[in-house]
Amino acid sequence: MGERNVEDVDLLVVGGGKAGKSLAMDRAKADWNVVMVERDKIGGTCINVACIPTKALVGSARTLITARRAAEFGVDVDGEPSISLDRLRRHKESVVDAMVTAHGKMFADSGMDFVLGSARFVAERTVGIQTRTGGTRMVRGREVVINTGTMPAQPRLDGITETRVWNSETILHLERLPDTMLVLGGGYVGCEFASMFATFGTRVTLLQGPGQLLPREDPDVAEQVAQILSDQGVAVRLGVRAQAVRRESGYGDIVVTLDDGREVRGQELLVATGRTPVTADLELDTAGVAVTDRGFVVVDDHLRTTAEHVWAAGDAAGSPQFTHASWHDFRILRANLTGGDAVTTGRLVPYTVFLTPELARVGLTEGEARAQGRSVKIARIPVAAIPRAKTLHDTVGTWKAVVDADTDQILGAALLGHGSGEVVAAVQVAMLGRLPYQRIRDAALAHPTMAEGLNLLFDTLDDQPQQRRTAPAAGDIPSG
Incomplete structure (x- = not known):
């Protein structure tokens, strides 16, 4: 194609994740000429193969737990509650399909030019697009945003490329609920799926190379998560590393060989060992955009790349791999593209691990705070001490907060227990x-709510630096 075939636009967005789609719609509504190209997922990874479908399934698992415990609440349920794979799949697909349809309408209503296809950079701020319908386009943006996200990483194990295994996206096809399953990786994704499938009735074995689950968390928090998974029936194996994978003849069990020579087996294997950026096929060097040795786009604290007027956002830019972080990237980009001066430096990004019960985190862990040389006070209560948890018969977990002993400001919190993902916003x-x-x-927090537990949590601290009262036992706090 020659220069005369190039379409010039105000904004070219490559990849339709949370940051990219939000910016494209916003600028199109502001009368910018916008083209957004997305390879295959209308609405991005989150609503298609990540946050939304997995949390829909977590909702199913929690509903099953509630049904099994109905008698504790004085409710009679005939027969043993169980999972219907077809209905489970329909539930997940109905949630995803509705959101994809809604996004298609929002894209059209915004006035942007949305293109389904694959883009590669062919010059500065210019991409060639192979459209899903077989056509080709050449588009150049006055401003360009790269928002292509990440995909599941595959570890280097003997035999893994020849063995049909699941990752965090393919497992969502829900072809079957296996009787036994191996999970490789004890991070957030591995723990969520282990908890979910154990609730569905699968016998799960979780294999984790490091000596604790959730390596970013404090050891005491990780230990309690491991105990919760064990109580749900998950066989948690820590400090074991896989060396090879094979499937027995026919469609037999998958066998994982460990570094000590032992073998473990299951009908399916979920590989949950992280994610890798979707940048390899973009020809970014042609556009003057540098990437790290792991393939993430190099950006500064304004989300600028090494190329003029080219920006990057979300997972591909090395931002925290959460949809809400990508949405915050959108707000930074919008400000910077309209005369502002917004940065990522110092932002506070919470997250929730959707186990049952869930782990909500914000700020520094105790270990991180001490590593910075801070004097800290630690507040801690069992969830069983919170009146609302008692009414729900849902008392598993512990809440923990890290407080600066010199300023009394909260440095971070790890809330493990029912409803913690909602409560952590108040701490944030x-x-x-x-x-x-x-x-x-x-504060006069409403009673009886889970948020009221924050009164109890911080009441375990007194006003003297570096001192901490003993956390109250469940029976020491009045329930009304």
């Missing part, structure tokens, strides 16, 4: 406002 807001912990301790 207090941290953003730089409130001393006493403001939450003394």
Whole structure:
């Protein structure tokens, strides 16, 4: 194609993840001429093969737990509650399909030019697009945003390329619920699926190379997560590393050989060993865009790449791999493309691991705070001490907060227990406002709610630096 075939637009977005699609719609509504090209997922990874379908299935698992425990609430349920694979699949697909359809309408209504196809850079700020319908286009953006996300990583194990295994995306096809399953990797994804499938009735063995699950968490938190999974029936194997994978003849069991020569087997294997950026086929060097040795786009704190007027956002730019982090990237890009000066430096990004019960985290862990040389106070209560948890018969877990002993400001929290993903937002807001912990301790929080537990959590601290009262036992706090 010659220069005369190049379409010039105000904004070219390569990849339709949360940051990219939000920016494309926003700028199109502001009368920018916008083209967004997406390879295969209308709406991005989150709603198609990540957050939304997995949390829909977590909802199914939790509903099954509630049904099994109905008698504790005085409710009679005829027969043993069980999972219907067809209905489970329909539930997940209905949620995803509705959101994909809604996104298609939002894209059209915004006025952007949405293209399904594969893009490669052919010059500065210019891509060639092979469209899904077989056509070709050449588009150049005055401003360009790369938002291509990540995909499941595959470890280098003998035999793995010849063995049909699941990853965090293919497992969502729900072809069957196996009687036995191996999970390779004890990070957030591995723990979520292990908890979910164990609830569905699968006998799960989780293999983790490091000596604890969730290596980014404090050891005491990780140990309790491991105990929760064990109580759900998951066989947790720590400090074991896989060396080879094979499937027995026919469609037999998958066998994983460990580094000590032992073997473990299951009908299916879920590989949950992280994600890798989708940048290898973009020809980024042609556009002057540098990447790291792992393939992530190099950006500064404004999300600028090494090429003028080319930006990157979301997972592919090395941002925290959460949809809400990508959405915050959108807000930074929008500001910077419209005369502002926004940066990623110092932002506070919480997250929730959707086990049952869930682990919600924000800020520093105790280990991170001590490694920075801070004097800290640790607040801790069992979830069983929270009145609302008692009413729900859902008392598993512990809440923990890290407080700066010199300023009384909250440095971080790890809330493991029912509803923690909702409650952690209150802690985050207090941290953003730089409130001393006493403001939450003394606030009149509604009773009986899980958020009320924050009163109890911070009441375990007194006003003397580096001191901590003993956490109350479940029976020491009045329930009304």
